[in-house]
Amino acid sequence: MSQPTSRDNIGPLNGLDNILSLEISKWVGENRWLIQSGIWLILVNGLMSLGLVLAPLQGADTPSARDGVVMFAELLFSIGPVGVIVLTQGDLINETQDGSMEWMLTAPLSRAAVLVGKFVVNSVFLLSIAVLLQGTVGFVLINRFAEGTVQLVPFLVSLAVHGLHLLFWISLTLMLGAFVKKRAVLLGASIGFLLFQGLIGTTLARIHPIFQEILPGVLQRTVLEIATGETLSGYLPVLATGAWIILFLGLAIWSFNRVEF
Amino acid sequence: MRLKVSRNIIETFNLTKLFGPVRALNGVNLEVPKNSIFGFLGPNGSGKTTTIKLLLGLQKPTNGTAEVFGKDMVQDSLEIRTSIGYLAQDPAYHDHMTARQILNFRAKFYYSGSKDAIQNRVAESIELVDLDDKADRPIKGFSEGEKQRLGIAQAQINHPDLLILDEPASSLDPMGRRDVLNIMRDLKKHSTIFYSTHILDDVQRVSTHVAILKLGYMVTQAPIGDLLKCGNELLYYITVKGDPSKAYALINSQDWVTGVTIENTEGKPTLIVNVNDSQIAEDELLKLVVTESDNTVTKFGKKEHELEEIFMNMVEVQQ
Numbered sequence: 001m002s003q004p005t006s007r008d009n010i011g012p013l014n015g016l017d018n019i020l021s022l023e024i025s026k027w028v029g030e031n032r033w034l035i036q037s038g039i040w041l042i043l044v045n046g047l048m049s050l051g052l053v054l055a056p057l058q059g060a061d062t063p064s065a066r067d068g069v070v071m072f073a074e075l076l077f078s079i080g081p082v083g084v085i086v087l088t089q090g091d092l093i094n095e096t097q098d099g100s101m102e103w104m105l106t107a108p109l110s111r112a113a114v115l116v117g118k119f120v121v122n123s124v125f126l127l128s129i130a131v132l133l134q135g136t137v138g139f140v141l142i143n144r145f146a147e148g149t150v151q152l153v154p155f156l157v158s159l160a161v162h163g164l165h166l167l168f169w170i171s172l173t174l175m176l177g178a179f180v181k182k183r184a185v186l187l188g189a190s191i192g193f194l195l196f197q198g199l200i201g202t203t204l205a206r207i208h209p210i211f212q213e214i215l216p217g218v219l220q221r222t223v224l225e226i227a228t229g230e231t232l233s234g235y236l237p238v239l240a241t242g243a244w245i246i247l248f249l250g251l252a253i254w255s256f257n258r259v260e261f
Numbered sequence: 262m263r264l265k266v267s268r269n270i271i272e273t274f275n276l277t278k279l280f281g282p283v284r285a286l287n288g289v290n291l292e293v294p295k296n297s298i299f300g301f302l303g304p305n306g307s308g309k310t311t312t313i314k315l316l317l318g319l320q321k322p323t324n325g326t327a328e329v330f331g332k333d334m335v336q337d338s339l340e341i342r343t344s345i346g347y348l349a350q351d352p353a354y355h356d357h358m359t360a361r362q363i364l365n366f367r368a369k370f371y372y373s374g375s376k377d378a379i380q381n382r383v384a385e386s387i388e389l390v391d392l393d394d395k396a397d398r399p400i401k402g403f404s405e406g407e408k409q410r411l412g413i414a415q416a417q418i419n420h421p422d423l424l425i426l427d428e429p430a431s432s433l434d435p436m437g438r439r440d441v442l443n444i445m446r447d448l449k450k451h452s453t454i455f456y457s458t459h460i461l462d463d464v465q466r467v468s469t470h471v472a473i474l475k476l477g478y479m480v481t482q483a484p485i486g487d488l489l490k491c492g493n494e495l496l497y498y499i500t501v502k503g504d505p506s507k508a509y510a511l512i513n514s515q516d517w518v519t520g521v522t523i524e525n526t527e528g529k530p531t532l533i534v535n536v537n538d539s540q541i542a543e544d545e546l547l548k549l550v551v552t553e554s555d556n557t558v559t560k561f562g563k564k565e566h567e568l569e570e571i572f573m574n575m576v577e578v579q580q
Contacts, residue, residue, distance in 0.1 A: 004372035004379045006419075010339050018369045022355070029357065099353025106317050106347040107370035108339050261319040 007108075015109030019117030027125045037129050040083065044075050044134045045141060052145040065150045068142035069158075069227045072134075076162055077220045080130055084169040085190045087126065091118050092177035092256070093186065102261040112253045115174060119249060123170055127163045135159040151229065158227035161219055161238065168216040168241050169194075171248035178256040214240035270295045270423050270453045271316065275325035278311050278477075285311045287477040288325065293455050293470070298445065300464035300485070301457040302572060303474035309457035310350060312474070313427050317347060329423065343371065346421035346452070350428045352412040354400060360411050361387065361396045364418055371419035386414040390444065406437040413444055417452070424448055426456035430463060442467050465489075465568040473575055480575045489565040496564035497534045497542055498526075501556035505530040508554035515549070517541045526560075533564065 027033045048071045056062045063071070092115075095101035105111065135155070142150050169190070176186045193200070197215045204211030212218070218237040225232050271293035278286040286308040293299045303309050314320045316329055318338030327334040329341045354363050364383040372379050387396045390410035395403070400411065409432065416424055429445070430438040438460070445454055445467055458464060464471060465485070472482035481488070501508060505523055512534055513521045520535040532550075536542040547561045 002375060002378045002381065004368070004382050005374035007343070007371060007373050010343070014339055015370050018366065021369075022366065098356075099349070099351065100355050102319060103349065103353055105319060106342065106345070106349075107367060108342040109370055110339060260321065261314065 010108065012110055013113045013116060015104075015107065016113040016117055019104075019109070019113055020121060023117050023121035027121065033125055033129065036087070036125075037133055040079075040129050040134055041137065043079050043083075044072070044130075045137045047075055048072055048138060049141055049145070052141065062145075062147045065142055065146045065148035066228050068138075068146040069150060069155070070224060072138045072142065073158075073162070073220055073223045073227070076130070076134065077165065077217070077223075080162070080166050081169040081194050082191070083130060084126055084166055085173050085187065085194070088118075088122050088170060088173045089177070089183055089186050089190070091122070091174065093181065093183050096181070096259070096261070105261065111256045111259075115178065115249065115252050115256055119170065119174055122174075123167055126166060126170060130166060131159050131163045135162070150227065154229050155227050158223045161223045161226060164238060164241050164245075165216055165219045165223075167245050168248075171245045171252070175248040175252040175255070178252040178259070210236075213237055214244075216241050216244070268295060269293060271327065271329050271455060273312075273316075273325065273327040276312065276315060276322055276327055277324035278308070278315060278320065279323040284477050286315070286322075289474070289477070289479045291327075291472060291479065291482065293453065295453055296449070297469045298449055298454045298467050299456070299470045299472070300468035301455060301472055301474065302459065302461070302464060303457075304459065304576060306476075307474040308477040309474055310427055311477075313347075313425055313455075313457060316425065317345065318342065343419070344422040346416035346419060346424045348409075348412040348416040348424075348426045348429055350431070352408060354411070354415075356401045357399060359397050359399055360392055360403075360414075363400065363411065364415055367415045368418050382418060386418050389417070389447075390414045391440075405432045406434065409433055409437065409441065413441065417448055421452050424452040424454045424456075426454065428458055429456055430458065430460055438463065461569045461572055471568070473572060475576050485568070488571055489568065495536045495539045495542065497536065497546055498531050498560065498562060498564045499534065499546065499550055499558055500526055500529050500531040500560035501550065501554075501558055502529065503556050505532055505556060508532060508550045508556050511549055511553055512546070515545070517545075529559065531560070539563075 048068070051071050052063055052068060092101070101114070104114070139150060139152070139155055172193070173186065173190055176189055180186050180189070197217050201212045201215045201217070213234070213236045219241060221233065222237050224230070269292045271291060273289055273291040275288040275290065276286055277284070277288055289308070289312065291312070301309050301312070311320065315322055316327060316334055318334060318341070321335060330344060332341050334341060358366065361383060364386055365379065368379050368383055372382065387393055390413050392407065392410055392414065395407060400408065403411065409429065413429070416426065426445070430441045433441060442463055445456070448454060468485050470483070471485050471488055473480040499508070509521055509523060509532060512518055512532060517536055517538045518534055519537050522533045524531045524533055534542070534546060536546075547558065550556060550558055
């Protein structure tokens with residue numbers, strides 16, 4: 001009987017391939033991806049379709065393609081973060097509480113690999129479902145029911161910004177999961193930030209105006225500017241969101257490396 | 262990956278762990294020899310699990326250090342874990358997986374390459390713990406005993422040089438305990454086994470070495486044979502039928518005998534004889550009583566303490 005080959009290389013992301021398989025199995029194994037695709041379709045494109053179709057029926061003008069893009073962006077900016085937070089809030093905390101994380105960490109698995117694995121797989125599935133699928137369906141619906149057309153390339157670029165926006169919330173939730181032990185605290189902190197980020201931005205802007213440009217909600221403006229072909233008011237929101245994501249992941253790894261089981 | 266090991270596979274140096282104001286572990290110096298079955302004893306809350314978690318990198322020491330395979334347990338934790346197998350006190354796995362999937366998942370942390378070879382190793386492990394008929398069922402419905410068997414299977418899947426078991430038999434019925442001890446004996450061929458327990462019977466049956474921990478302090482550690490000896494005393498027991506007074510007088514008159522006491526064992530008198538020369542005692546003592554007293558001897562032997570007796574004495578003295 002042949003013997004398996006021992007792994008000889010130990011690196012900072014040791015065990016990542018195994019964690020990626022585990023995380024993928026959580027999405028694929030019980031058809032979670034299919035169920036979530038259905039839910040997101042109803043919540044984002046279902047609601048947008050109602051707006052596009054019902055307006056003319058109630059005697060209003062047929063919405064323009066720009067109105068459609070605005071509706072799509074507003075829905076994804078409001079539903080997206082909530083969906084991401086709800087779907088990923090238990091990722092670290094559940095496994096820590098039920099003991100399976102402790103079990104995994106007694107194998108040669110690095111803690112950074114756990115976080116990177118969760119971030120990568122959740123990002124791929126959530127962005128595919130919440131951005132790529134919704135964007136594709138949304139693009140078809142807007143061009144079908146709205147007055148005028150949406151250009152494909154600008155719309156695709158705007159979807160990338162939508163994706164960046166959701167990555168912010170995925171990384172924030174993951175980081176909070178590495179810092180706190182209770183889901184209620186995580187939910188309170190992340191939903192609280194979601195609800196009050198406008199107020200936080202305005203308050204901090206009194207210290208320096210830059211703060212109004214570096215919180216993720218500003219990306220909605222960027223999305224609309226790109227999708228409708230308007231002049232881009234700046235790259236700062238995009239760059240800042242990218243920086244936040246890197247910072248959150250770094251903090252998550254730093255904190256998770258200090259967690260004791 | 263195989264790590265080079267000197268005489269001791271685990272060594273701790275003043276290992277200390279505080280949880281806030283609580284000192285869970287106080288300057289523990291532990292030496293676990295290679296190829297031993299090392300029983301780590303102590304009452305609840307004595308620091309056994311904390312020590313194990315420190316060795317596995319699940320916690321970090323407040324003070325002191327430890328070496329496993331001669332490597333630092335904090336700096337080289339990943340490398341150390343390639344050669345360790347671990348069974349937790351209350352093992353928790355991903356409940357939606359089957360036993361085979363759990364073992365496959367675990368195996369992939371240690372092995373790469375051919376899937377068939379990994380599957381073969383998984384199959385061997387399933388066979389070892391006799392879970393063949395349940396291997397493809399989700400572990401949600403497993404009994405405690407079955408979970409413990411799965412725990413042992415996953416702990417040894419990498420042919421570890423060091424197997425750490427935290428209370429491996431505490432939740433099992435007598436048959437389950439027997440099975441676990443048998444598996445431990447089998448695994449000793451390849452691994453050093455370091456296990457915590459409070460079932461002293463099991464320790465005496467399988468361990469080669471023992472350490473006793475109390476309130477975070479190391480009370481003693483020694484080969485079990487040394488611990489079971491009565492210190493420097495040479496004691497023999499002779500259980501007889503009938504009045505032991507003649508035998509008592511005979512024994513007491515020998516110049517190699519330093520003391521005799523009579524105890525009652527299951528309704529029969531037992532003479533406990535303290536001697537200064539074990540060779541003479543082994544040659545002469547039984548012969549003396551059999552030939553020159555009126556008693557029939559029902560039991561004779563060198564007296565050793567029971568581990569439970571030693572454990573209770575040490576733990577109570579420390580209080």
